[in-house]
Amino acid sequence: MSEANDRAVETVDEDPHEGGFRAHAAITTDRGGPRYGEFSEQVRLLMDNARYACPDDELVDELIESLKALNDRLADSRIDEWHSPAGTRIDLPSRGNITLPPYVVTEVNDNGVVAELTFRDFHLGGNNAAHGGHVAVAFDDVGGFASAVAIQHVSRTAYLTVQYRSITPLNTPLRIHAWADRIEGRKVFIKGTLYDGDRLCAEMDALFIKLNPGQA
Numbered sequence: 476m477s478e479a480n481d482r483a484v485e486t487v488d489e490d491p492h493e494g495g496f497r498a499h500a501a502i503t504t505d506r507g508g509p510r511y512g513e514f515s516e517q518v519r520l521l522m523d524n525a526r527y528a529c530p531d532d533e534l535v536d537e538l539i540e541s542l543k544a545l546n547d548r549l550a551d552s553r554i555d556e557w558h559s560p561a562g563t564r565i566d567l568p569s570r571g572n573i574t575l576p577p578y579v580v581t582e583v584n585d586n587g588v589v590a591e592l593t594f595r596d597f598h599l600g601g602n603n604a605a606h607g608g609h610v611a612v613a614f615d616d617v618g619g620f621a622s623a624v625a626i627q628h629v630s631r632t633a634y635l636t637v638q639y640r641s642i643t644p645l646n647t648p649l650r651i652h653a654w655a656d657r658i659e660g661r662k663v664f665i666k667g668t669l670y671d672g673d674r675l676c677a678e679m680d681a682l683f684i685k686l687n688p689g690q691a
């Protein structure tokens with residue numbers, strides 16, 4: 476971590492979290508400004524290019540200097556997790572969270588949550604296919620979303636099982652669907668599917684637990 480990173484630990488007086496997540500929906504399209512989506516896309520491209528890059532020594536030297544300068548500037552604008560745009564920008568893919576595979580929600584209703592999701596070069600597992608861990612990340616987020624829709628409350632993943640049925644391609648719009656199969660008290664049983672066209676890539680079977688008030 477750089478010096479700028481050390482300086483960047485900023486605290487906020489109010490206590491904006493509840494049950495381990497945001498107390499308020501914090502729905503905003505303002506934080507980060509109108510070009511935050513373009514910024515996120517450039518970061519994703521950086522990750523994609525870094526994944527496949529084979530720079531020579533001279534370029535590595537140059538890139539390290541550029542990245543150091545960039546990281547210092549970014550670190551200066553860090554804020555706590557509750558106020559950062561990432562995760563709250565509902566106008567952007569995956570709510571502006573660049574650590575998630577980008578997805579755009581197309582349906583939210585009694586049948587759950589449906590989204591168009593694209594794994595990118597950064598998500599490579601091998602042989603042009605998505606890494607299984609990234610598939611699980613996608614299911615966790617969209618599954619958590621479906622749980623939130625079903626119970627109108629925050630929940631945490633207790634378990635999440637993925638059945639990998641066929642290769643999940645990169646750079647291909649996929650259809651991810653998660654829905655509440657049943658609810659028993661605080662337990663929300665979530666199921667999910669990931670399709671490339673008509674081909675089933677993976678299935679999810681997960682349990683989310685509704686958090687008690689103040690639960691971490």
Ligand SMILES: CCCCCCCCCCCCCCCC(=O)SCCNC(=O)CCNC(=O)[C@H](O)C(C)(C)COP(=O)(O)OP(=O)(O)OC[C@H]1O[C@@H](n2cnc3c(N)ncnc32)[C@H](O)[C@@H]1OP(=O)(O)O
Pocket residue numbers: 500501502562563565570615616617618619620623630631632633634660661662682684686687690691
């Ligand atoms: C701003 C814009 C908004 C837009 C729209 C919002 C969309 C917003 C989407 C966000 C999407 C994020 C989605 C990420 C979600 C994570 O990734 S969360 C992070 C990963 N998960 C964790 O770190 C959880 C770690 N584990 C824990 O904290 C605790 O074990 C848990 C899961 C909270 C459960 O603990 P607990 O509350 O003490 O529950 P406990 O009393 O032990 O168990 C309750 C019941 O569940 C059962 N149970 C608990 N664990 C298990 C298990 N592993 N297996 C089977 N049964 C279990 C118990 O047996 C018990 O059953 P009953 O006796 O009631 O029949």
